[in-house]
Amino acid sequence: MKPFLHLNAQTVAQAVKSLVKFEGRARLNAGGTDLFGLLKDEFLPEYPEAIINLKSVAGLNYLKQSKGILRIGALAKLCDIAESPLIKERYGALAEAAHAVASPQLRNVATIGGNLCQDVRCCYYRYPRHLGGPISCARKGNGPCLAVRGDNRNHAIMEGRKCFAVCPSDTAVALAAFDARLVVVGPAGERRIAVRDFYHPLGNALERDEIVKEIEVPALAGRARQSFLKFTLRRPIDFAVVSVAALIVVENGVCCEARIALGAVAPGVIRATAAEEYLKGRAIDVESAAQAGELALAGARPLPKNAYKLEIVKTLVKRGVLGLPLETAGEGDAGGPCPHGNPERG
Amino acid sequence: MAATNKGKTAKPAKVVAFSVNGKAVELQIGSEPHQVESSHTLAHTLRETLGLVGTKITCDNGACGSCTVLIDGKAILSCMTLTVECQGKSVMTIEGLADPVSGRLDPLQQSFIDHTAFQCGFCTPGMIMSAKALLGENAAPTEDEVKEALSGNFCRCISHYHVVKAVLAAAPGGSE
Numbered sequence: 001m002k003p004f005l006h007l008n009a010q011t012v013a014q015a016v017k018s019l020v021k022f023e024g025r026a027r028l029n030a031g032g033t034d035l036f037g038l039l040k041d042e043f044l045p046e047y048p049e050a051i052i053n054l055k056s057v058a059g060l061n062y063l064k065q066s067k068g069i070l071r072i073g074a075l076a077k078l079c080d081i082a083e084s085p086l087i088k089e090r091y092g093a094l095a096e097a098a099h100a101v102a103s104p105q106l107r108n109v110a111t112i113g114g115n116l117c118q119d120v121r122c123c124y125y126r127y128p129r130h131l132g133g134p135i136s137c138a139r140k141g142n143g144p145c146l147a148v149r150g151d152n153r154n155h156a157i158m159e160g161r162k163c164f165a166v167c168p169s170d171t172a173v174a175l176a177a178f179d180a181r182l183v184v185v186g187p188a189g190e191r192r193i194a195v196r197d198f199y200h201p202l203g204n205a206l207e208r209d210e211i212v213k214e215i216e217v218p219a220l221a222g223r224a225r226q227s228f229l230k231f232t233l234r235r236p237i238d239f240a241v242v243s244v245a246a247l248i249v250v251e252n253g254v255c256c257e258a259r260i261a262l263g264a265v266a267p268g269v270i271r272a273t274a275a276e277e278y279l280k281g282r283a284i285d286v287e288s289a290a291q292a293g294e295l296a297l298a299g300a301r302p303l304p305k306n307a308y309k310l311e312i313v314k315t316l317v318k319r320g321v322l323g324l325p326l327e328t329a330g331e332g333d334a335g336g337p338c339p340h341g342n343p344e345r346g
Numbered sequence: 347m348a349a350t351n352k353g354k355t356a357k358p359a360k361v362v363a364f365s366v367n368g369k370a371v372e373l374q375i376g377s378e379p380h381q382v383e384s385s386h387t388l389a390h391t392l393r394e395t396l397g398l399v400g401t402k403i404t405c406d407n408g409a410c411g412s413c414t415v416l417i418d419g420k421a422i423l424s425c426m427t428l429t430v431e432c433q434g435k436s437v438m439t440i441e442g443l444a445d446p447v448s449g450r451l452d453p454l455q456q457s458f459i460d461h462t463a464f465q466c467g468f469c470t471p472g473m474i475m476s477a478k479a480l481l482g483e484n485a486a487p488t489e490d491e492v493k494e495a496l497s498g499n500f501c502r503c504i505s506h507y508h509v510v511k512a513v514l515a516a517a518p519g520g521s522e
Contacts, residue, residue: 003383006358018356032428032431106423109427
């Protein structure tokens with residue numbers, strides 16, 4: 001990596017001041033697992049002048065529940081979130097999402113703040129300098145999106161505009177299903193941004209000198225059946241092709257609350273509101289779950305090489321709603337094993 | 347962490363001190379040849395500054411697990427760790443496993459030899475360090491737990507099957 005000035009921030013306020021001082025030429029470092037990709041491959045036109053270490057800020061890695069709201073410090077590590085008894089019991093989809101990220105070694109250092117703020121994985125955007133990059137593109141503000149006509153197998157099937165790279169975060173998908181908010185600190189003070197509004201096609205909602213300080217996760221009324229499913233080409237150390245978080249509350253045999261979030265299909269996390277509305281008031285069975293899968297695709301307009309994601313979305317939503325594991329053989333289709341006990345098959 | 351300048355901007359450090367395999371290491375930070383640059387990764391420092399070349403660098407991008415070392419008992423990737431951020435940490439590399447006096451290998455290392463759990467051997471230090479972290483937390487892992495703990499280590503010779511057997515055999519409470 002090329003040299004940079006390395007600063008240890010002692011407080012969040014100090015980190016903000018340093019960001020202001022460097023006027024956009026400094027980068028924050030928490031776990032570093034995304035940042036070092038940028039520094040090693042130099043895929044952006046400008047190399048940062050300073051790296052501000054946030055790990056030196058004490059006490060920002062908490063996981064605590066108060067007044068029905070789970071508060072996660074931005075420096076909480078993914079391994080701790082995945083293993084926390086509190087999160088496993090009440091926010092199971094989030095624990096599963098944290099566990100689905102990368103490898104054990106990376107989860108031991110990667111933070112939830114960093115996981116939410118990581119940059120996209122588009123192969124054109126990240127094309128390294130040592131192979132002839134960087135490549136100009138819409139996200140860098142100096143060209144068209146090359147993925148539209150090129151290799152767009154891993155790109156957005158909905159809501160892409162100018163840039164079609166997808167949000168790579170797994171935890172964002174679970175957090176969007178919980179209607180979580182980010183507490184963001186900047187020179188002008190504190191503000192809150194819903195996770196589902198955090199991502200834009202060309203970046204995220206953070207202003208230049210802002211830092212994510214905390215994640216607030218409201219408790220879901222009633223006991224929801226929670227599920228997080230991530231489809232990848234290889235299991236560990238891979239980003240999602242499609243991921244789905246589903247929270248389903250059933251009372252008296254009918255669904256009274258449904259939350260379905262889709263990841264890796266759009267620049268942000270998509271809440272499948274049409275599918276959620278459809279499920280409310282209905283019994284959860286193979287038919288209604290399959291219909292929710294169809295409705296989750298409302299507004300989808302795949303690129304030439306990524307229509308295959310549509311079928312994966314449908315299947316993951318169906319399995320998520322039914323609470324089935326990722327690898328299930330043909331639930332209810334064509335006479336396959338039925339999760340709710342098909343009487344004819346015992 | 348000294349110096350708490352509340353309200354001021356953050357300051358760079360001049361030295362970084364940590365321990366490697368139980369020995370204290372103190373390095374100056376700077377751009378002179380005898381100093382460690384702030385952009386050096388721990389993998390680079392271990393190999394190039396401290397001469398501990400047992401830790402391998404393969405992808406240098408956090409995707410293969412070859413450079414795995416233990417920091418405070420946890421498996422991490424030394425290619426994705428800045429040396430200047432190791433202040434006060436305890437680092438253990440493959441060189442720290444054998445008994446320094448008798449030279450006797452760690453049971454894990456011996457088990458890898460006994461099970462021929464490698465071909466070219468380049469991923470092996472990383473594999474052994476990931477396994478060491480696992481056995482430090484869980485003395486009697488199941489086969490699935492071993493696979494999970496080693497899921498961040500890639501071997502292009504496909505030694506994985508032998509590795510799982512070797513780790514299970516080396517576990518004090520293991521079944522094999």
